[in-house]
Amino acid sequence: MLYLRDFSYSLRRNRGGFIGFLIIMITLLCAIFAPIIAPYAPEEAIVEDSRLAPNSDHIFGTDETGMDVFSRVVHATRIDVTIAVFGTLLSLLIGIPIGLAAAYREGLFGEITMRIADVLQAFPVFILAIALVSILGNNVQNIIIAIAFLNAPIYMRFVRSEVLSIKQRPYVEAARCAGMSNLKIMFKELLPNSLRPTMVQASINMGWAILLTAGLSFIGAGVRVPTAEWGSMIAIGAPLIITGQWWSSFFPGVAIGITVLGFALFGDFLRLYLDPERR
């Protein structure tokens, strides 16, 4: 309870964090209660209602095939948020321990892991994502794997560079002189002190993962077409913009923008909140 009160107090003092938290909460509520919120089923196409401008029945309008844009935007949170959250978590789980180990055991092991990271990062991200998804097959699970795979080297590098500098700090030396074991030094001294830049990066990558998913769907390598997903919705709506029917691309685009903003704001707040010196 005490932790909760502390958290809500800090959140109310930080306007950006508060907005970010609200956005994430709304997004999560949309994901959980999508069928209740959405007036139509996400893949329900009413052909005679196609390309309707926003009106009282369809507040975001309808797309080419007559599917309700609002219902689809709401349902899409399920897929996009799942991919963003799990993709980022998985890449953190891969990247952090490897980065820590690479910094702790410099020498050959560290060199080899870093060179592998170099190779992975040398590829253009989007091309590599397309390649991975087309090898693994395009479904949600494989997109998560692809995102984790692409982001892991970034975290690896962050954690490694931080640990390398923190290793030299006097308090780590002091812990050693007090007879602490290697594992304890790794997880109690080095890891917590090296996570700060990683936290920021993770919150940004959360948004970036949504953009990548959207991008993959946009070119057809992501989630299969009738499924409600922001990127593929933009793709479907894109040709219509020229003829003036902007709404079927616009609203999913706004949804992506707001969600990404929410994660970034909240991530920034979290970084400050977890740092005892700046609370």
Added chain:
Amino acid sequence: MIGLKTLLQIQDLHTYFYLRKGISKVVNGLQLSVREGELLGVVGESGSGKTVTAMSVVNRVRMPGKVVKGKVIYQGQDLLKLSEEELRKYRGKEIGLIAANARGNLNPLVKVGNQIANVYLAHNKVNKKEAWEKAVEMLRMVGMNDALRRAEAYPHEMSGGMAQRVMIALALVNSPNLLIADDATNGLDVTVQSQIMDLILDIVNKQGASGILITHDLGVVAQCCSEIAIMYCGQIVEKGPVTAFFDEPKHPYSRNLLNSLPERRITQERIELKGSLSSPLSLPTGCVYQTRCPYVMDVCRKVEPSMLHVDDNYNVKCHLYQEKTENRGSANEKLA
């Protein structure tokens, strides 16, 4: 009580730093011993190798530094021959280290109580709750007001004096037999300094531990220690009981040091301290003090003086005392 048993003996310690500019001989040929229950003050000016000596004792000199020669014998065991894993049993358990700059030596993300508890956990088979209680008890022992609440604080929430007390608690939580205080009162104001010194003395006496007090404050040594060692360019140039030293320091360097204290000028003559420490990168052959010594002789430039045994427990490394001790034999032979 000062026992007769030797607790720690440093023999012919050489710690070099291999730099691009050349080999920096920070500690070269250091001899020192600490008996059980003894409080030894090591005094020397900045750059004389005091801290590197302390780091060498716990074998924590890192590249580019290296202990190239010598022995650090603690209770019959040469610490320099042990593996990291074996050394862990000594660090923090047998030998406690209090470093200068307390705040920098505390993990900024961990509550101080937990940091003390972690050190206790590393050497004792207890559960977390017991370790935490021990930490609070230690904080109480080092005179922290409201120890229970202070244990929950992070290092940045403490003043320099409080952080130093935490460091002391951290060093003493496993009741080490040997406490090394490396400039423990550095950067603290005078009142807090004396409190911290009293605290260290009090605890050392209570626990019956031995201590090495590294400082550049002769006054502190005069007040607290039973033995004093004067360090110059990585060597001990004079060592003896505090009373004998302050009555009549032998080495020209020690005389200069004492003369620098206005209230304790021991001789009428005024000796100028010319120049500075010889660079550890290019130490002169012969005596390390020759560049500044007012009594320098030809022999000082050629032959390194050996540790001469001039009186009971009193050693000095200077050619001036060569004749006086010739019939006694050199201290080195006695030590061996």
